[in-house]
Each structure stands twice: as structure tokens, then as C-alpha cells.
Amino acid sequence: MNDATGATVFLHIGAPKTGTTYLQSVMRKNRKTLSSDGLLYPGKRNAHFLASMDLRDSGFAGYRDPAANGAWKAVVRQVKKWRGNTIVLSHETFSRAHRNDVERAVESLAPAEVHIIYGTRNLTRQIPAVWQERVKNRDTLSYSDFLAAVQSPEAGETVHNRFWRAHGPVNVLDRWGAVIPPERIHVMTVPQSSSDPDALWNRFARIFGLDPYKYDREITRSNASLGVLEAEFVRRLNLIIPDSIDWPTYSNLVKRQLAEARLARRTDVDRITTPPSDYEWMEQRSDQCIRILKRRGYDVVGDLDELRVGPPPAQTGPQPDDVTDAAVLDMGLSTMIELLAEWSAEKPHRLVPLEDSAPESLGKLRRLLRRS
Secondary structure, three states: OOOOOEEEEEEEOOOOOHHHHHHHEEEEOOOHHOOOOOOOEEOOOHHHHHHHHHHOOOOEEEEEHHHHHHHHHHHHHHHHHOOOOOEEEEEEHHOOOOHHHHHHHHHHHHOOOOOEEEEEEEHEEEEHHHHHHHHHHHOOOHHHHHHHHOOOOOHHHHHHHHHHHHHOOOOOHHHHHHOOOOOHHEEEOOOOOOOOHHHHHHHHHHOOOOOOOOOOOOOOOOOOOHHHHHHHHHHHHHHHHOOOHHHHHHHHHHHHHHHHHHHHHOOOOOOOOOOOOHHHHHHHHHHHHHHHHHOOOOOOEOOOHOOOOOOOOOOOOOOOHHHOOHHHHHHHHHHHHHHHHHHHHOOOOOOOOOOOHHHHHHHHHHHHHHHH
């Protein structure tokens, strides 16, 4: 059995909303090919997420999955058995690890050499993406309040700290860099949206010395973002969903089936953007971050200038806070009609009126939706 001596373990620690789901999907799809090329991507689906929960002794959205118990040790056992030279563990929640979690991870993986990969992108793209992802995870904070909290802890200390703990390169790499030397820290910038769609995978693969074009990059599942109306609709829905609905149920019905499988696939949506009034502080924050990263001697994969915030566009689209009640109601009704049509096609049956006539029931439904 190989004791992992001489092996290198790459911990891909995020950040969330930097293409992590895409990269993980490509590695899952190409697991066998990667293995034959000497790279292990261990575990089954959700194994790395559960390992992160176990390592950090943490839950997600207030829920601790029992399957997380022992998940980190299970992954480490696979690492120890690997006869190749390279192992990749990947989940964005590793970015939230405390320093003692980092120390424990490095110690448990010894004698393998541990590297980390941290993806980061332009704040004008990152912050809107994070807000809508929070909404998909049951958050109810409005977009304007979220922007204010990210900018200043006085507007929301908990939101402020949680955002920069995962999405602030300096913050994250301070904790991981206290244990791992800078030459083993790979900062990967996310290409601009107009770049080659395979550019992110190309950068990621080259960190391991792999030919990026050798692997199948056609994947069916991607963590697509919601548009302005779609995100605001889910946020308002979150306001009225009872607390008695637990996280696994919410995740399956609202996040997966409604938000990701339906609303995120809508076409001709308004993309969530950064208001022009917020560009100045984002520019200052980004410039400061770039200066610090350049001084630290990390391996930069990509170009730090991709993080710079330029002038705001001359025209911007609508903001989530501008969405009207009527638009939310129309979204709800049209979505319900789509669901009813699908259910009818899957399980056709004759409708039998009970206590109320159809017009009376529809009227009650409309009144309920308007009050909500």
C-alpha cells in the first residue's frame, strides 16, 4: 500500500460562485481518464462536500447531514491508498475553514505535500452571483441590503463577515497561508465572461500538468444563476415558507426543482448586475486586494488584472428591488400553470370538484397569492 509519500494533494477550496460546480462536474465525468493519467478524484457524489462539513464540524443552512460523520477520514483513507502522484479534493466550503481546521487537514494528509487552489473573480460579477445563490439557499435579505452589508459591517455584521470569509482572497489565504507556504498556494482568476468558455478548465488542468483538451468537458448540470425577477420571486417565496419545512425538503423542492431546474433555465432574463453607485468602493477594494496578492508570492494562474473593477456601464438593467408585486404574481401564476400542465401530462385524470367550484377555488388561490 502506498503511504502517499511523494504524493501531492491539491485542495481546491473555492471560492463559491467561481465555476467550482463546473470544474467538479468535469472531474466527475472524467474520473476514470484522470485516474489513468495518475490523478485521483476520490469519493462519490457529495463526498467532498460531506468531507468539508466533517473537517470543519459544521452544517449547511442550519442542517447537519448525518452522512458527514467520518466523511473526512473516509476521503483521507482513499488518498493514503492511492498509488499515483496527484490527488484533488474540491469543494467551495473548504474556503470557510478555520486555522485549526487547516492544521488538522494538513496533518491528516501527511506525508503528502498539500497545495491549495483558490479561485477568485471580479467583484462586480461575484457579488450579484453570491446574492442569488444565498436566495436559492433560503435567504430572505434584499439585494440592496445585501450590498450594504457586504460593504460595511455596520449594515449587517454577520452577512459582512460570512461574505469576506469565503470570498475575500486576502482573508481566506491568511488562514490557509498560516500553515501552507506561498509557493504551494495557487490563485486562479476566473476569466471574463467573454472569454473562451473552456478557459477556466484549461487553467485548472494546467495546475496539475494535464492536457486540458484530452478530457470531455460536455456536462449536463451546471449551477446556473437566476435572473432579476426569478431571484426576487424565490426570495419573496422564502419569506412565506414555514420554518417547519426542513432543509433537505427545501433543497429538493425549491432550490433544485424550482430554482435550478426551472427558473434558471428561463430565457431572455435580466441579469443581476452591480448598481453604478457601488462601483467606486468595489474598485478600491479590488485594487487593495491585487496589491496584497502580488506581494505574497503566490502562484497566479490567469491574470490578477482580471479582478480590477473598471468604470460602470453607461446603461444598466433593472435591479431586484425594482421588481413589482404584479411581476411576482405573474411569475407565480405562470410557474404554477407550467407545473399543472406537466403533472397533467404525466398523470392524466378527471378532475372532480369537491366543496368549491373551480372558479371559486381559482379566486381563492389568486387572493392568497396576492396577500403573499
